[in-house]
Amino acid sequence: MKREWLIHKRKSRKITQEKVAKLAFIDRGYYSQIETGKRNPSPEVAYNIAKALDFDPMKFFQVQQLDHEQQPYTISNRFKNLKNGKAIYLYQEKEIYYYNLLTFIIKGIEKGSYCYVVDYYEEIEIIQDKLLAILPEEDIKRYVHFVDKSYMVRLSLQEAVDHFKELLSQYSEQDLIRIWSPKDVTETFANEEKDLVNIGEGLLGKQILYVSALDSSVISASEHINMMRHFHYIMTDLELVESPLYDPNNKTVLPSLFIQENI
Structure with a gap:
């Protein structure tokens, strides 16, 4: 699915795909495929694109496109x-x-x-x-x-x-x-x-x-x-x-959370 929000971010700053790609240290073709949704960026590429266009890189990984400035739990x-x-x-x-x-x-x-x-x-x-x-x-x-x-x-x-x-x-x-x-x-x-x-x-x-x-x-x-x-x-x-269940008075050692039968 085309990332319309990313295209809007770039165009609102009047920056070309080539310029964003250069700032993100990738080639233009790769960046174009990210905009069209054909490819997903790695975490480091996401960071670099987000830095170039000034937005939260977690937007790439959200299932739904949320307004991060209004989401205190992100x-x-x-x-x-x-x-x-x-x-x-x-x-x-x-x-x-x-x-x-x-x-x-x-x-x-x-x-x-x-x-x-x-x-x-x-x-x-x-x-x-x-x-x-x-x-x-x-x-x-x-x-x-x-x-x-x-x-x-x-x-x-x-x-x-x-x-x-x-x-x-x-x-x-x-x-x-x-x-x-x-x-x-x-x-x-x-x-x-x-x-x-x-x-x-x-x-x-x-x-x-x-x-x-x-x-x-x-x-x-x-x-x-x-x-x-x-x-x-x-x-x-x-x-x-x-955590709604956190108990600050809980002094017991955790039970075996990491070793289970039939894993």
């Missing part, structure tokens, strides 16, 4: 305004997952926040390449840090806690920290993430915004409800909202 608006809290992200589309991760980092950098991404080396390489297509390398080196998950999952809970405390000890109580940590069904200490985050919050005066991401296809309805009790926010590919 991902970019939430990541722009939040300073602390814990969110569980149940994603469906991996490309939108990458987009939301990039948004998490970029909005954090805009606030002067230091961002940690805990993931396996192969994923870290993909994320680094996407960031380099969007951000200056000096900003990435200053604000973005990667933690090798293959190392973390071999540690005991206490060792993992100590490692993370050491990483965060360099910051003051005024510093803002963001942590993005995707989970998979094979992890052994994933259920203890609450303890890791709580220790970090106590260390830094609760200036941590933490997102734990998980493929929604591996989560049952009962486990989803348990998550809603544990996390401040529930996030999908398209929005991030406060």
